Amino acid sequence: MITWNAFAYFVLPTVLLALAGAVCALRRPSTARSRAALWLTAAAMAVYATFVAGLWLSLERPPLRTLGETRLWYSLFMLASGWWVYLRWGYRWILLFSLLVASVFMAINLLKPDLHDQSLMPALQSAWFVPHVTAYMFSYSVFGCAFLLAIGCLSKGNDRLLHSADELVRIGLFFLTFGMLSGCVWAKQAWGNYWSWDPKETWAAATWCAYLMYVHLRLGSSRVAASRLTARGRWACIWLIAAFVLLQMCWYGVNFLPGAADSMHSYAVES
Amino acid sequence: MRIRHCIIPLLLAALQYQWAFGNIEPHRWGFPVNGALSLAFLAGIWVMNNEWGEKEWLRTLRSGRMACTLLACIAVWCVAGGLVPPHAQSRWLSLSGLKEFTTSWPFVTLLVLLLAHLALVTLHRLKHFDCHSDGAFMCVHGGLWLALASGLVGSTAYSDYRAVVNRDESVHFAFDSQGRRHPLGYGLQLADFSIERNETDQSPVQYRASVLVDEQPVDLAVNAPHAVRWDEDLYLASFDTSAAKPRYCIIQVVRQPAKYATLAGITLLMLGVGWTLLGRHGTRRSYKAG
Structure with a gap:
């Protein structure tokens, strides 16, 4: 049986393997992909995914109920997104950065383990539960990579990375929209209305509008990378960072606001 | 411009x-x-x-x-x-x-x-x-x-009402959030109620109600509403938590033509x-x- 007690034994090899992969990627002088980096990171993900699958089996429910459990998925998808970005565009530093972000969430779970009973509360017993939460978690991790690219873009002063961020935002927006719309249909089934402007829904709407605006802002942009970051590109980076801050508010920041107690999504608050 | x-x-x-x-x-x-x-x-x-x-x-x-x-x-x-x-x-x-x-x-x-x-x-x-x-x-x-x-x-x-449905008699009205009474156009009566509880803390894991809608039995549970008309659905919102065998349940009545x-x-x-x-x-x- 794999329980939270075994979490540290899975995190350590995951971080070591992913770190070895990141170092292999960084040692490559050009954008040529390192096979070792790809395999080592894939092995790290496999170890971590084994823990998630084992926890799912031992809990007899998908581990998606609490913030601690969603952090588990986020760190897994963060590694997967970084791996995919490296495979697709060959940015040497992305594996290290995605590992750093994933490690923060692993560390929070290690330092503050969430131990729960084995039952799933009635409102969460729905066929929409798994697709809704996993789509959101995957979009969050993809937006996490886009956020890193925006920071890289601002610090390097050219908009080469911004075109990759555009691709990531399009993919992330697809999953975010699917997560939101599946949530709408589920809300109608469970609570009687598609959208009720619950605090979580309000922040989700703000986040969705922010990323949708980014997509529209970038529609007329040139596909040719400029040597210097244009004013329009700088605004796009700043907006992408702001959208990621909104996403953090929607995910867990909303739990610290006074309205959280009245939220219908309050089962996501840590117990 | x-x-x-x-x-x-x-x-x-x-x-x-x-x-x-x-x-x-x-x-x-x-x-x-x-x-x-x-x-x-x-x-x-x-x-x-x-x-x-x-x-x-x-x-x-x-x-x-x-x-x-x-x-x-x-x-x-x-x-x-x-x-x-x-x-x-x-x-x-x-x-x-x-x-x-x-x-x-x-x-x-x-x-x-x-x-x-x-x-x-x-x-x-x-x-x-x-x-x-x-x-x-x-x-x-x-x-x-x-x-x-x-x-x-x-x-x-859009309208959202609540009706307290008990075992003794059929109710034909529901209340809005302001406490105003609204006729339903049909009767609701609780026929049966079952709760599945967590063994460790006795919290409800799932609960179901069998409700008579104009004498016709209908099963309701969380995430399983019943369409009573094309624009009107019944939801099981809550139940009597003070007794081991609930005497009533709360039915949410939602009218949403769109x-x-x-x-x-x-x-x-x-x-x-x-x-x-x-x-x-x-x-x-x-x-x-x-």
């Missing part, structure tokens, strides 16, 4: 309305007012598109910059409204419309502008429609328009978003043309 020349006067007018009349009360805009306004809106968009389709101000209204501005304004308004504590008592918050921001004049103005923008870009694209290059665009924008419009107009006809239109909009939007991701075409051409 600059976008700020269009949006700022409208938002200022909306704020004046907010100061003068307070928040919008959706039920006051119910049928036939909502139907008349919807028809006027659609006719206005149709005339604007046909008569002044190539005018500069209309091109501005359907431009990508307009989409950006409206989305940014809505995001900012949501953030401002989301930061306001739900039970805050401040005259300034009421005057600005940030208290219960979703029914404030500025927010509804922004939503109506977004609906106008979506309708204009959709109609414009319809003129030279080609399924291969325009399909995804039409699904995304048409779907979002349908979902938003049915949500906005449908909210005026529910199928919203669902169609959601489906269309989802289809369009998937199509856009896989096809990677459609959006760029429209805004350049617009």
